[in-house]
Ligand SMILES: Cc1ncc(C[n+]2csc(CCOP(=O)(O)OP(=O)(O)O)c2C)c(N)n1
């Protein structure tokens with residue numbers, strides 16, 4: 581599974597777009613344009629892009645309130661994503677879902693979810709349908725380490741194994757569930773060994789290495805697609821930002837954050853593209869300029885979009 585120069589370029593461009601998109605979202609939050617709460621995936625872009633790029637457009641995806649990066653990597657139009665954050669009618673959920681409820685069926689995005697672990701049974705259901713209808717689709721559920729004790733997730737682990745559903749669970753182990761360190765929550769060393777106990781194939785990967793995440797996930801997706809049954813991936817990652825905007829981060833040390841920041845994929849990956857893959861500094865600068873121009877367009881579109889009308893308040897609420 582070698583990645584072409586075009587693949588690597590697209591990978592870095594998407595990671596950078598996600599970083600700039602979320603930095604802009606934080607700025608909109610602080611200026612009062614964005615209401616509610618915001619949970620950026622800043623620091624976890626390599627994990628997001630590496631996990632989602634192996635999926636086909638018609639494969640299914642569920643993710644969490646921290647899922648802006650995965651949604652963009654899956655093909656969600658970032659203009660619609662930013663408009664959704666600002667509550668505008670042009671948003672992917674017509675401005676009614678906000679930051680934690682991105683949905684776009686046209687790219688297989690079955691939804692972000694604010695309820696920890698709640699995306700897992702949805703993905704297993706989608707995978708079961710794909711299996712019964714022999715469509716060749718795979719479903720992926722992305723969740724955090726904090727979901728590992730949720731009943732819905734444990735029941736999903738069991739049923740997916742019993743049904744041999746074509747599903748990939750992608751666990752972003754960023755070492756914290758909100759403000760609680762992982763060591764205070766489980767007695768095993770890894771989360772993957774939990775899944776192994778249910779009969780899943782398991783894999784672990786360095787979530788700060790986008791190429792490793794891509795290759796591991798591609799293997800998992802092919803395994804599930806070819807009838808091999810469910811696969812659980814545990815990716816070790818870290819958020820360089822707080823749990824949400826406003827988090828004062830009393831539960832971790834500045835030294836710990838600095839250690840991970842030294843490996844920040846947004847700076848490490850372009851350097852690797854130059855050192856290992858023959859990219860020139862000019863090519864990297866060109867990508868940065870492209871992303872900056874796209875971000876201006878994204879923000880302009882969102883700010884200029886209309887608000888939903890009060891008369892639409894009941895639409896898309898009940899079937
Ligand atoms: C069922 C449920 N219980 C509790 C919460 C409150 N809560 C919101 S985020 C969060 C932490 C989840 O951590 P993790 O799954 O590791 O994801 P991360 O935020 O680290 O990406 C919790 C407990 C919730 N949203 N849903």
Ligand SMILES: [Mg+2]
Nearest residue numbers: 724725756757
């Ligand atoms: Mg976590």
